[in-house]
Amino acid sequence: MRNLLITLLLLLPITAAAENDAFKNMDKAQMQQVMQKMKAMQDCVKHIDKTDMQAFQAQAKQMSAEVERLCTAGKRDEAMARAMEFGKDVSANKAMQQMKQCGDGITEALPLLPDATQGQNQAGSSRHVCDH
16 A cells, blocks of 8 residues: 555656646657556565655654644744755665655656646745745
8 A cells, every 4th residue: 555655656747747748749659658667666666665664754754743843933944954854864765765766767758847847946946844
């Protein structure tokens, strides 16, 4: 069940891609290639250690609660520092590195999605963890 959830989260960009004209204009062979990459990604995710994923999930919940408490207490700088620290932990986490590798193949198969980043932080603008 957890692998299914993780796979669905990794497939969210595909949902955005479905709205993109470049994705709609794919021929059958290209669509088949994307489907094969999705299957490979799903198979890859199945091999990630469930214990590592559960430990990471617990760590993420704890960090989220901690950041929320700091934000509520008006300690915005501390909350941002904690979130940044957790970001470093994520990039060093074995399970998350494997998850990224699983998703790499699918991103190569998708067309460029100029609208996929719409609504995300624009260069030069600041976004604070407490303002989500």
